[in-house]
Amino acid sequence: METNLIVPAGEIKIVIDHLSLYYGSKQVLKDISLSIPEKKVTAIIGPSGCGKSSFIRTLNRMNDLIPEARVEGRVLVDGENIYDKDVDLVALRKKVGMVFQKPNPFPKSIFDNIAYGLRFDRHRRQAELEQIVERSLRQAALWDEVKDRLHQNALKLSGGQQQRLCIARALAVEPEIILFDEPCSAIDPIATARVEELIHQLKADYTVVIVTHNMQQAARVSDYTAFLWLGELVEYNRTEKIFTNPANKMTEDYITGRFG
């Protein structure tokens, strides 16, 4: 499948080049090549077990945490292969942040959840931390709801608020790319609508990649959509094209709910 020409060359942030992923001897991503545009939302869709989470984790080397995982091919972020030997993983994960399916705040205060990643940088003063916490909470559309109780335990927030807190925590370290792995599957429809609206706003400043099971969500929030099936990239194109006139019969069957 020819995917190189889908995103205009000047708009590319990430190039995935012949990427394969194995867990032990089991191959779960098969020779995937596609380019992800800067400051747009790219959705990854496909049936359960097709490799969506595995794929998104290859974009900030979260798979390194799985001992039996092995990657072939290249992932270029701003032209640099993140799988090169001398890559600084701390810097990489700062640049490429991640938000998970289940909100996972630390059992600490709202303030500390966001300040956590920043405290490692000892030069930061309290006033600066306060500024960053406020900025991040505003960006994540949570500030008004929590500004009077920043020192309350984050676990007392609702699920939707916790997910926005996790987004604020990801934003606090000023990433350039944010990966979302099914960010709305554990929250209610109203919270989902807020997170979708937020994702829509985030693309003004960030490159966003989102895994979702929800076709309507992919159609609503994304600019580009990749359809994976059994570890293979079946189709990648502008979201509008994928959802109105897919080239592949399998894509059509999946988006119309005939399988998966």
Ligand SMILES: Nc1ncnc2c1ncn2[C@@H]1O[C@H](COP(=O)(O)OP(=O)(O)OP(=O)(O)O)[C@@H](O)[C@H]1O
């Ligand atoms: N740590 C692991 N070790 C071995 N196999 C794994 C591991 N994690 C995932 N797999 C396997 O890799 C394949 C892809 O899994 P992955 O979680 O990436 O799929 P997914 O598309 O995200 O599924 P879902 O929609 O259910 O979240 C599956 O067959 C899964 O069983």
Ligand SMILES: [Mg+2]
């Ligand atoms: Mg998954």
